Amino acid sequence: xVKITDVARRAGVSPSTVSYALSGKxxxxxxxxxxxxxxxxxxxxxxxxxxxxxxxxRSKVLALAVPMRSGVHxxxxxxxxxxxxxxxxxxxxxxxxxxxGEGEDGLARVADTGLADAVIxxxxxxxxxxxxxxxSRSLPSVLIGVPAEPDGLTCVDLDFxxxxxxxVDHLARLGHRAVALVGSPPEVYVRRTxxxxxxxxxxxGAADRHRLTSAVHPCGTxxxxxxxxxxxxxxELPSLTGVVVHNEPxxxxxxDAFEELGLSIPGDLSLTAVCPAPVAASxxxxxxxxAVPSAELGTRAVHLLVRKLAGAPVxxxxxxxxxxxxxxxxxxxxx
Amino acid sequence: xVKITDVARRAGVSPSTVSYALSGKxxxxxxxxxxxxxxxxxxxxxxxxxxxxxxxxRSKVLALAVPMRSGVHxxxxxxxxxxxxxxxxxxxxxxxxxxxGEGEDGLARVADTGLADAVIxxxxxxxxxxxxxxxSRSLPSVLIGVPAEPDGLTCVDLDFxxxxxxxVDHLARLGHRAVALVGSPPEVYVRRTxxxxxxxxxxxGAADRHRLTSAVHPCGTxxxxxxxxxxxxxxELPSLTGVVVHNEPxxxxxxDAFEELGLSIPGDLSLTAVCPAPVAASxxxxxxxxAVPSAELGTRAVHLLVRKLAGAPVxxxxxxxxxxxxxxxxxxxxx
DNA sequence: AAGCGCTTCGAAACCGCTTTCTGCATCCCC
DNA sequence: GGGGATGCAGAAAGCGGTTTCGAAGCGCTT
Numbered sequence: 001x002v003k004i005t006d007v008a009r010r011a012g013v014s015p016s017t018v019s020y021a022l023s024g025k026x027x028x029x030x031x032x033x034x035x036x037x038x039x040x041x042x043x044x045x046x047x048x049x050x051x052x053x054x055x056x057x058r059s060k061v062l063a064l065a066v067p068m069r070s071g072v073h074x075x076x077x078x079x080x081x082x083x084x085x086x087x088x089x090x091x092x093x094x095x096x097x098x099x100x101g102e103g104e105d106g107l108a109r110v111a112d113t114g115l116a117d118a119v120i121x122x123x124x125x126x127x128x129x130x131x132x133x134x135x136s137r138s139l140p141s142v143l144i145g146v147p148a149e150p151d152g153l154t155c156v157d158l159d160f161x162x163x164x165x166x167x168v169d170h171l172a173r174l175g176h177r178a179v180a181l182v183g184s185p186p187e188v189y190v191r192r193t194x195x196x197x198x199x200x201x202x203x204x205g206a207a208d209r210h211r212l213t214s215a216v217h218p219c220g221t222x223x224x225x226x227x228x229x230x231x232x233x234x235x236e237l238p239s240l241t242g243v244v245v246h247n248e249p250x251x252x253x254x255x256d257a258f259e260e261l262g263l264s265i266p267g268d269l270s271l272t273a274v275c276p277a278p279v280a281a282s283x284x285x286x287x288x289x290x291a292v293p294s295a296e297l298g299t300r301a302v303h304l305l306v307r308k309l310a311g312a313p314v315x316x317x318x319x320x321x322x323x324x325x326x327x328x329x330x331x332x333x334x335x
Numbered sequence: 336x337v338k339i340t341d342v343a344r345r346a347g348v349s350p351s352t353v354s355y356a357l358s359g360k361x362x363x364x365x366x367x368x369x370x371x372x373x374x375x376x377x378x379x380x381x382x383x384x385x386x387x388x389x390x391x392x393r394s395k396v397l398a399l400a401v402p403m404r405s406g407v408h409x410x411x412x413x414x415x416x417x418x419x420x421x422x423x424x425x426x427x428x429x430x431x432x433x434x435x436g437e438g439e440d441g442l443a444r445v446a447d448t449g450l451a452d453a454v455i456x457x458x459x460x461x462x463x464x465x466x467x468x469x470x471s472r473s474l475p476s477v478l479i480g481v482p483a484e485p486d487g488l489t490c491v492d493l494d495f496x497x498x499x500x501x502x503v504d505h506l507a508r509l510g511h512r513a514v515a516l517v518g519s520p521p522e523v524y525v526r527r528t529x530x531x532x533x534x535x536x537x538x539x540g541a542a543d544r545h546r547l548t549s550a551v552h553p554c555g556t557x558x559x560x561x562x563x564x565x566x567x568x569x570x571e572l573p574s575l576t577g578v579v580v581h582n583e584p585x586x587x588x589x590x591d592a593f594e595e596l597g598l599s600i601p602g603d604l605s606l607t608a609v610c611p612a613p614v615a616a617s618x619x620x621x622x623x624x625x626a627v628p629s630a631e632l633g634t635r636a637v638h639l640l641v642r643k644l645a646g647a648p649v650x651x652x653x654x655x656x657x658x659x660x661x662x663x664x665x666x667x668x669x670x
Numbered sequence: 671a672a673g674c675g676c677t678t679c680g681a682a683a684c685c686g687c688t689t690t691c692t693g694c695a696t697c698c699c700c
Numbered sequence: 701g702g703g704g705a706t707g708c709a710g711a712a713a714g715c716g717g718t719t720t721c722g723a724a725g726c727g728c729t730t
Contacts, residue, residue, distance in 0.1 A: 001449045004688065014709045019689055026690095029707060044447050048687060061431070061450075068417050075409045082403050085434045089441075094450060096396070097432045099420045112379050114336045115396075115429060222617065282557065339718065349679050354719055361720095364677060383717060 002043045010039035022047075062088050062305060063116035065098045065107060065130075067123035071185040073248040076276060076294050077122070080144070083298030084120060091306045093117075104130050111137040118305045120144065124155075126192040140308045142301045145194040146317055154308065155317045156300050160195045160274070163290045163322035164202025167244045167272040168210065170288070170324055175333035176242035176270060178213040180233050182254060184247050186218040199246050199274060213239060219247060226253035227260070234261055241333050245273045251283050255329075266331035277325065286327035293320060337378045345374035357382070397423050397640060398451035400433045400442060400465075402458030406520040408583040411611060411629050412457070415479070418633030419455060426641045428452075439465050446472040453640045455479065459490070461527040475643045477636045480529040481652055489643065490652045491635050495530045495609070498625045498657035499537025502579045502607040503545065505623070505659055510668035511577035511605060513548040514538075515568050517589060518581050521553040534581050534609060548574060554582060561588035562595070569596055576668050580608045586618050590664075601666035612660065621662035628655060 008015040013032060020026040021036040028036075039045070064084050066077055085095045096116050098106035100123075107130055110116045117140070121130060124145030134141045135152060146155040164181075171179050181203045183189065188196045200216055207214035215237055219229045233240055243258075245251055251273050255265060263269045265285050273280050273289040280289035297320070304314050343350040348367060355361040356371040363371075374380070399419050401412055420430045431451050433441035435458075442465055445451045452475070456465060459480030469476045470487060481490040499516070506514050516538045518524070523531045535551055542549035550572055554564045568575055578593075580586055586608050590600060598604045600620050608615050608624040615624035632655070639649050 002447060003686085015687095016689075016691095016710075017708055020708090023689080026708095027706075032707080044443065046444075046448055048448075064432070068413075074413050078403075078409050078413050081432065082434055085432050086436060089437060095432045097399070097416065097420050097430045099417055101421060102424060108379060109381075112337060113381055113383075223619065284558065338716085350717095351680075351719075351721095352678055355678090358719080361678095362676075367677080 083295040087302035159319035160198040161202035165206040168206035171242035179242035230257035270330040418630040422637035494654035495533040496537035500541040503541035506577035514577035565592035605665040
């Protein structure tokens, strides 16, 4: 750690001169100021907050509580984390990584020790056990995901309910009359993960509104799970022609599974996904999808947090409107 | 932040009494001590290092410099990061996430500000530009990966050279006389990423020693890349019967691609992979593999770092011996 | 009632580092 | 060559906390 005395020695002046040269609170001759600035640059000096009082009370660190629970799609979470770090750096903050497994303790520790100035909380559940902590402590926070009762909390998310509706609307407009949602793994719903539940609500609501026959099935990942769910759907809902997938790693296997059953996409079956754009675009059959903009969510979360730290007012909930991109996997019924 | 005076008020004693009750440096009556301890628990008090001097000079934070460069396999990196966080927590440390994109600046900042006590550096290249920084500053570090000149640095990695040899030995023992290495994406080699280069050396060396015909090809990811490389290998090396893959996301597509060419695995072609065990085990044809133990590497790195911080001597390089697990993808030639 | 431990208190010390204050050289100009 | 700027060094203050020191209260024994 290079300190002010190091800079002073390097510049051939006293520490106080360095301080004044940097703060400008007293006039310092140009020659000296330039020498000091050069020394600062050469040594990479950064004032240490530990100095006189509340000047550096802020640690310039944001904590990121990521879940890594079973059923979450790792690349999505990772991209999110990376975008948070990048955005945080752009605001001169660093990011402390908290993982589940500590549960609420991690948050409590951060709040108590002042290790971080604020927290971003991911994988929010409808009735998240971490919420009381976030409400009671003065630690500023932003949630990724909207819990059942978001009052007083700052939340960002894709509007998953609207995303579910949008997919169904799209299929209905194409003439499909029987649709199914192939969801995330069961444990995700058991945990009452907010975004998954909301998508189901949107899907079901829109299907009812359009008077479609509909079914909702959570589904694990992997080839076998895909075969099983495809077979079951075809058996239980013979009129099925529209499917919405909300399960990133299942997109490709599901396409394979339906084709193995003799159903061509989009000839016999239209497929829509809610997933990051790259996943949809690089599937064997490019899939019409509503994008999950993990990177944008991360950036937004950081912006909100920074504004909060600056004392600016922020909206309670930011729901990004879903956008559907048509690709090769959807077509009018019977086309 | 709850401080010692809060605890004192809660317990109805003076701050000094709390200090003594916690440190035991003076006798405190049982009754008082218990009350203090209760107050500590209720308020979640943690001594603030900012107090009297070097006692808390340590920030109890480790920095983790993860790459997120193109060509790295995200789940592997993520699992690694998670294991680092878990291990760090077990040693009462937190983890600060640095990503590439800042390049060396992140490390410099951490070193200069004392934000973290130590660093774990991932994705090490043979001539890594970060090495001078790590050598010059007094910031303790552990590298994941072994650079060309590791003197004075602490490194951990799977012994990728031995892993390459092991795969070839295995194929040779099964009677295969022409083998190919399908490697990571080209940019990984262009960067001179240490582990990738070492694996190639091991592969080539062993192939020469066994007097096998051999070929090495970097390869991108995705179905198309797999088809292209499979076709090319079959065309250019018609006698090919053994393949080593060092490219996680390519394992499944490559199996498909070879079978599309009419080559059955392991009937016509034996396949070995160097990848995390779950990837190999859950492929369409379970693949004989040398496991990349990301979690163990993370844990080891943290242990080494903690020992370093404690002033204990640590070995310069720790190379984990590769272990090959036979699965369904390898068989004797012509069997 | 004085002496003596045992506890506990209040105030001061301390920590590393920066900032601020005071005052001493210069230098310049009349 | 004296007097005011000007520019800087050195010493001290200050920060937010904890730890340490000296001493005081209090109940018991002698």
